Amino acid sequence: MRTSYANGRGAALLKTPTHRQQTSRRRLTALCAVLALALVSGVVGSLIHPQSAPPSHPATGPFSYFPSE
Numbered sequence: 001m002r003t004s005y006a007n008g009r010g011a012a013l014l015k016t017p018t019h020r021q022q023t024s025r026r027r028l029t030a031l032c033a034v035l036a037l038a039l040v041s042g043v044v045g046s047l048i049h050p051q052s053a054p055p056s057h058p059a060t061g062p063f064s065y066f067p068s069e
Helices: 019-048
Strands: none
Touching: none
């Protein structure tokens, strides 16, 4: 005779994640956080400085002494 506790229905008990699984989840979470931050920074940067606007002054090199060069 089956007892009411062994009816086979309901949620199965979950195992506690191993140390390796916890470490991999932490690494994945950190990687996703870094990627999300980079994506948000790129979107904000593109909204602040749109690519379609031409520069108002000619671009100079980093080592030119005079701006007209």
